[in-house]
Amino acid sequence: xxxxxxxxxxxxxxxxxxxxxxxDGGTRRISYRIGGGTTLPFLESSPSxxxxxxxxxxxxxxxxxxxxxxxxxGDVVNNANEWAKKADADYGADLVRLHLTSTxxxxxxxxxxxxxxxxxxxxxxxxxVIIEGSNEPKIDSExxxxxxxxxxxxxxxxxxxxxxxxxSIAAAALAYNHSxxxxxxxxxxxxxxxxxxxxxxGVQRDHIVIDPYTGALGYGFEYSYSAMERIRFSALKGDTDxxxxxxxxSADTLTIKExxxxxxxxxxxxxxxxELFTCLAAATAGAEILCVRHPGTIVPxxxxxxxxxxxxxxxxxx
Amino acid sequence: xxxKALDIYKLLPKKNCKECGDPTCLTFAMKLAGGKADxxxxxxxxxxxxSVLGATTRPPIRLVKIGVGTKNFKVGEETVLYRxxxxxxxxxxxxxxxxxxxxxxxxxxxxxxxRDEVLTRVGADLRFNGIAIENVSGSAETxxxxxxxxxxVEAHLPPVLISKDxxxxxxxxxxxxxxxxxxxxxTQDNVQEMCALARQHGCPxxxxxxxxxxxxxxxxxxxxxxxxxxxxxxxxxNFGEFIRRSTAVRQLAITRAVPDLGYPVYLNxxxxxxxxxxxxxxxxxxxxxxxxxxxxxxxxxxxxTLRQNIYTDPQKPIQMNxxxxxxxxxxxxxxxxxxxxxxLTFFTLQGYLExxxxxxxxxxxxxxxxxxxxxxxxxxxxxxxxxDSIKTFGLENEVSHRKLIIPGYASPLSGRIxxxxxxxxxxxxxxxxxxxxxxxxxxxx
Ligand code: B12
Ligand code: SF4
Numbered sequence: 226x227x228x229x230x231x232x233x234x235x236x237x238x239x240x241x242x243x244x245x246x247x248x249d250g251g252t253r254r255i256s257y258r259i260g261g262g263t264t265l266p267f268l269e270s271s272p273s274x275x276x277x278x279x280x281x282x283x284x285x286x287x288x289x290x291x292x293x294x295x296x297x298x299g300d301v302v303n304n305a306n307e308w309a310k311k312a313d314a315d316y317g318a319d320l321v322r323l324h325l326t327s328t329x330x331x332x333x334x335x336x337x338x339x340x341x342x343x344x345x346x347x348x349x350x351x352x353x354v355i356i357e358g359s360n361e362p363k364i365d366s367e368x369x370x371x372x373x374x375x376x377x378x379x380x381x382x383x384x385x386x387x388x389x390x391x392x393s394i395a396a397a398a399l400a401y402n403h404s405x406x407x408x409x410x411x412x413x414x415x416x417x418x419x420x421x422x423x424x425x426x427g428v429q430r431d432h433i434v435i436d437p438y439t440g441a442l443g444y445g446f447e448y449s450y451s452a453m454e455r456i457r458f459s460a461l462k463g464d465t466d467x468x469x470x471x472x473x474x475s476a477d478t479l480t481i482k483e484x485x486x487x488x489x490x491x492x493x494x495x496x497x498x499x500e501l502f503t504c505l506a507a508a509t510a511g512a513e514i515l516c517v518r519h520p521g522t523i524v525p526x527x528x529x530x531x532x533x534x535x536x537x538x539x540x541x542x543x
Numbered sequence: 544x545x546x547k548a549l550d551i552y553k554l555l556p557k558k559n560c561k562e563c564g565d566p567t568c569l570t571f572a573m574k575l576a577g578g579k580a581d582x583x584x585x586x587x588x589x590x591x592x593x594s595v596l597g598a599t600t601r602p603p604i605r606l607v608k609i610g611v612g613t614k615n616f617k618v619g620e621e622t623v624l625y626r627x628x629x630x631x632x633x634x635x636x637x638x639x640x641x642x643x644x645x646x647x648x649x650x651x652x653x654x655x656x657x658r659d660e661v662l663t664r665v666g667a668d669l670r671f672n673g674i675a676i677e678n679v680s681g682s683a684e685t686x687x688x689x690x691x692x693x694x695x696v697e698a699h700l701p702p703v704l705i706s707k708d709x710x711x712x713x714x715x716x717x718x719x720x721x722x723x724x725x726x727x728x729x730t731q732d733n734v735q736e737m738c739a740l741a742r743q744h745g746c747p748x749x750x751x752x753x754x755x756x757x758x759x760x761x762x763x764x765x766x767x768x769x770x771x772x773x774x775x776x777x778x779x780x781n782f783g784e785f786i787r788r789s790t791a792v793r794q795l796a797i798t799r800a801v802p803d804l805g806y807p808v809y810l811n812x813x814x815x816x817x818x819x820x821x822x823x824x825x826x827x828x829x830x831x832x833x834x835x836x837x838x839x840x841x842x843x844x845x846x847x848t849l850r851q852n853i854y855t856d857p858q859k860p861i862q863m864n865x866x867x868x869x870x871x872x873x874x875x876x877x878x879x880x881x882x883x884x885x886x887l888t889f890f891t892l893q894g895y896l897e898x899x900x901x902x903x904x905x906x907x908x909x910x911x912x913x914x915x916x917x918x919x920x921x922x923x924x925x926x927x928x929x930x931d932s933i934k935t936f937g938l939e940n941e942v943s944h945r946k947l948i949i950p951g952y953a954s955p956l957s958g959r960i961x962x963x964x965x966x967x968x969x970x971x972x973x974x975x976x977x978x979x980x981x982x983x984x985x986x987x988x
Binding site for chain 1: 625626627664755756780781782783784786787790791794795800801804815817819820823824826827828839840841842844845846848849851852853855857887891894914920976
């Protein structure tokens, strides 16, 4: 093509490795190297970087989970190990993201049990795993310590660090060589600041995945979309404090009116489509890990991403 | 590259005759500089002015109007690659496709669906925009009949006529030739005849090729032939090629590097084998006319919502005027619910209040368009704001009680609002979906 798009990018997106295989001292059957992009998403005409990964989200206490997903998945939601196995073998996810929702129970104190939950999921699936710890400052440090320890050697992705709470998660990541998710509320400057804070306490750039926060489609998604575009753009222009891969979770989408009240027989279809639309748009804006909660989203999403990653073909036009 | 308004002004006739629709040559120059006006509107330009200004002042992407009447839609005239740089102005037309081999009833049903289906979100009615009729039968007569079937519904939807065969298009144009249908498509093989048809009926025309070089040549041929309302079909073989070509066209057009690519982009999602995904990608990646088979309910709503999201102005959230709003016919004893002036919040709450069937007042305070949680986090929602709003809007005259229901997410402010206003504050639920139940249980007490 004689028409070259010239953006003047200077800096590639940094790379982060998720999961450790036997060769790297872990037990995962595969590990992923994400990032490395040198231009806007999907613009390389012979793509070298992999397609965005699809993470399936599960939890250890489904009380806090969308009823649509619970109805669809059935009993398996009560057993995180079985659910993880299914996410891997049946649903076809690339990653399993375990939310320790049990920590949301009032006065939760059984920290010791979390270690075995994490170990259980790690033995139920040999995919790389993302662990979401607690949301309760009082127990944070113990929870992350436990998770980090239970996943030692597996190169987990630990979530979620925020400006007000990043020390305990960073400590666990540093101690056991895991990576972390750094979340900020839809603001490029806040994203950058948090990454700098993490850098200052010793978390390397290749251990950080940015979560710019994904508002639900129709409820703030447009802000997230632009925040992601701006982060990617600034990174490529040379801002190394933003040059990390991004993660997007469409989880909020299942809680909105249009999906909850889709009507009889339409709930699954609606949930899948809203997750699909959110994830595809997020991928074009730069997200490299796409998290879904409805199993039915994975197949169409993977198919579309494969198409987006296809190289130029010989100019055979129908 | 882009000229400043004053440079442009120097080249204008300075007659201030208003014939361009602007009061003075200077204001016309300012519009030209912003890519907001067409040079042809001034009849008195010197040849020199025309040649200097021609390439640099027309909008980098031409505005193309499809259809006539109240349902026409306009696409193009975009100026940026990223919505955060300014905004995206003209949302893509989403067009449902029928084929001429479908039974007439099915064609009628789909046409009616496009006419009638509406998703109301944030105070806006979101609709599909047109109907594409594709000639797959190979027969001009059958094609013309299908177009006639669509037109007989009298839905007045902008049509897209898809056929390689100019004879078929000619036959179809008998039924809709005066409605500015979009013709698809001119290729190297038929460009002359297509231009003749487009000129004769004043139609916009799609040019199609998988190579940008070919597209430029086609565009040159068409414009030389007097057909300037053009739309580009990039004939992508896969989603990757769509994203790459569409981005290239946008980038090369807005920088005016290749002015002949300065036209809106067409995407036939029905051709891609995965329509829902194609529609999503078309919306975010610069598609302007997106043809698809009728989408099932889930993806139809997702598509309309994504389009609404991507095409809102990133600089200012859609806002309501602060003030007092009524739901039903409230009286002096009716409840008052306070919320913010972010449209999405307002309409979400209003919807649930209407279905709760409790007449009430909504007190909308000015948080500069921020949602409840965002306004609380940003400190934009304060007790002073609530106090002043009650005073300014005269809430005291509307109700005889002094009770104010605030959003659950604003509960940290409840004490301070009570102190500042003297009103008793009731903390409502966090989720507006629970407001009906809450009012039925709590208000009657
Ligand atoms: C989109 C968004 C933004 C947009 C703004 C959009 C807007 N116009 O408000 C932008 C990107 C600008 C933004 C900015 C910020 N944001 Co923000 N944002 C969001 C997001 C994703 C969605 C908000 C939204 O649109 N919600 C939908 C509307 C309809 O919700 P709502 O107004 O709350 O209304 C609901 C209820 O409150 C209830 N309700 C409403 N009115 C009433 C009235 C009554 C009487 C009752 C009973 C109920 C009720 O009904 C509605 C539906 O259930 C949320 C995350 C989330 N999931 O909510 C974060 C979020 C609100 N933001 C957050 C933050 C921190 C910020 C910033 C402060 C960050 C910063 N420092 O820059 C800024 C502040 C703004 C500023 N300084 O300019 C945090 C708040 C944290 C907290 N719990 O306090 C959130 C929760 C994200 C997070 N998890 O970190 N944000
Ligand atoms: S039509 Fe031409 S001469 Fe007349 S006011 Fe407009 S720019 Fe000036």
